[in-house]
Amino acid sequence: MIKLIAVDMDGTLLNSARELPAENILALQRAAQAGVKIVLCTGRPKSGVQPYFNKLELTEEEYVIMNNGCSVYNTKEWDLIDYSALSYRELEILEQAVLDCPDVCLTLTGERTYYALGKKVPELVQADAELVFTTARAASLDQVRSDSEIIFQAMYMAEKAQLDRFQKIRETELGQxxxxxxxxxxxxxxxxxxVTKGKALQALSNQLGFNAGEVMAIGDAANDLEMLKFAGVSVAMANASQQVKEHSRYLTVSxxxxxxxRAIDKYVFS
Structure with missing residues (x-):
């Protein structure tokens, strides 16, 4: 019996226009009314989650895993109940990795602020910030440090070809x-x-007294892999990457x- 549903947002819960389909809202409400815990599990920060969560109109306390597992909030008071943060030394290492790649912008997700390291915010970064209903702020690493804000995660951002080159050069080093x-x-x-979505989901499931067999996870991208591997019922979207489909037990429509x-109807209620 499924007691917790973990749902990715972009490419999964949201459609291609980043809208929340009415069918998904109704299915999650039905599951919540049946006593199933709903956990949005996303790379987004809080500013990009709350407006969508409010549209779900769920009446019980639920949970949201944000920043790819770096932060966990309850939805009753939107308290930060667990988190992992990047240290200042780690931020220095991340900045060093991009110094010789001027076309790649290092951004940092703080508890309150979306930082873009540098003197100005690239258009691509600002467009991403707008998708999560905020504004990116250009800052130096020293300015970030003086703000004394929790920094959950970092993102290197660039056009695909430029980011491909950066990843080829730095992925092994950064992955260590x-x-x-x-x-x-x-x-x-x-x-x-x-830190991954999967580790955060496992910790939250344990806290709530659920085992992996009582958890269903739904996702589409590489950052969903660990939570899909953890869940006893793993569902890939039809629009998911081939890697995600290969690591999921079931497949739903796009x-x-x-x-x-469709996944909730089939694997929770059927």
Missing amino acids: LFSAVRSQNDIFEAMPKG NDEAGVA
């Missing part, structure tokens, strides 16, 4: 020190070592066909 993943064509992410609702 951080949890690194290419989540989108224009985003290569770095979290504290060992995010433009309300694949989350």
Whole structure:
């Protein structure tokens, strides 16, 4: 019996227009009313999650795993109940890795601020910030440090060809020190070592008293792999990468066909 549903957002819960389909809302409400815990599990920061969560109109306390597992919030008071942070020394290492790649911007996700390291915010970075309903702030690493803000994760951002080159050069080095993943064509992410959506989901499930067999996870991208491997019922979207499909037990329809609702109907209630 499924007691917890972990759902990725972009490419999964949201359609290609980044809208929340009514079918998905109704399916999650139905599951919550049946006593199933709903956990949004996303790379997004809080600013990019709350507006969508509010549309779900769930009445019980639920949980959200954000920043690819770096932060966990409850939804009653939106308290930060668990987190992993990058140290200042780690931020220095991340900055050093990109100094000879001027076309790649290192961004940092703080508890309150979306930072772009440098003197100005590239258009691509600002466009990404707008998708999560915030504004990126240009800053030096010293300015970030003086703000004394929790920094959950880092993202290297550039056009695909430029980021491909950066990843080829730096992935091995960064992978030894951080949890690194290419989540989108224009985003290569770095979290504290060992931090993933899967680790955060496992910890939260244990806290709530659920085992892996009672957890269903739904996702589409590389940063969903660890949570899909953990869950007893793993579901890949039809629009998922081939790697995600190979590591999932089941397949649903695409995010433009309300694949989350179809998966809930089939694997929770059937």
